[in-house]
Amino acid sequence: MKSKTAKETLAISTKVVLPHETNTLGKLFGGALLAWMDEIAAVSAHRHSKRVVVTASINNVSFGEPIDLGAIVTLEAKVSRAYTSSMEVMIDVFVEDRLTGEKKQVNEAIYTFVAVDQNGGPIHVPELVPETEQEKKRYQAALRRRQLSLVLAGKMKPSEATELKSIFS
Numbered sequence: 001m002k003s004k005t006a007k008e009t010l011a012i013s014t015k016v017v018l019p020h021e022t023n024t025l026g027k028l029f030g031g032a033l034l035a036w037m038d039e040i041a042a043v044s045a046h047r048h049s050k051r052v053v054v055t056a057s058i059n060n061v062s063f064g065e066p067i068d069l070g071a072i073v074t075l076e077a078k079v080s081r082a083y084t085s086s087m088e089v090m091i092d093v094f095v096e097d098r099l100t101g102e103k104k105q106v107n108e109a110i111y112t113f114v115a116v117d118q119n120g121g122p123i124h125v126p127e128l129v130p131e132t133e134q135e136k137k138r139y140q141a142a143l144r145r146r147q148l149s150l151v152l153a154g155k156m157k158p159s160e161a162t163e164l165k166s167i168f169s
């Protein structure tokens with residue numbers, strides 16, 4: 001299976017925050033942002049695997065800053081590492097300044113997707129090749145995030161989480 005570069009998995013989406021997506025303070029609902037991130041991350045995982053993908057876990061989401069009604073929001077998703085059937089996807093969320101057009105990062109999230117066959121069973125995905133400094137950093141750190149996610153899901157014994165142990169020892 002031919003490996004893919006992280007760049008090849010890039011998926012970008014731009015949204016405008018509408019009234020039905022906000023709370024009574026006029027700020028974007030966290031759940032709306034989660035759905036946007038899930039959608040664009042799935043596109044990225046699909047670009048990597050060219051298969052049907054399902055969300056296996058949402059590993060980390062930080063709602064750094066509230067996002068206002070009417071804001072122009074850009075989501076950028078890229079696969080950060082691929083394993084046998086699973087792919088970690090990182091999503092960076094930016095809000096655009098209406099006057100200058102300058103983009104400020106307001107959120108970041110990490111999702112894991114699994115490529116599946118017609119019966120919903122996991123299938124193999126290509127390797128991911130990181131190229132830029134940021135892609136390489138994210139690739140390196142992905143292994144401990146995977147282990148943490150699997151330990152929390154009860155799919156890995158803490159004693160087997162070697163990458164995690166190396167942080168705490």
Ligand SMILES: CC(C)(COP(=O)(O)OP(=O)(O)OC[C@H]1O[C@@H](n2cnc3c(N)ncnc32)[C@H](O)[C@@H]1OP(=O)(O)O)[C@@H](O)C(=O)NCCC(=O)NCCS
Binds near residue numbers: 082085087114153
């Ligand atoms: C995700 C799913 C396909 C995994 O299937 P499974 O039979 O449990 O398969 P396995 O335990 O062999 O795991 C398959 C892969 O998923 C990964 N995985 C499973 N749970 C995970 C988790 N919580 N975090 C990170 N990775 C996970 C495994 O590490 C494995 O990766 P690898 O093949 O790259 O090594 C299955 O649980 C599923 O269909 N879940 C529902 C998905 C869904 O509907 N999502 C939308 C939510 S509403």
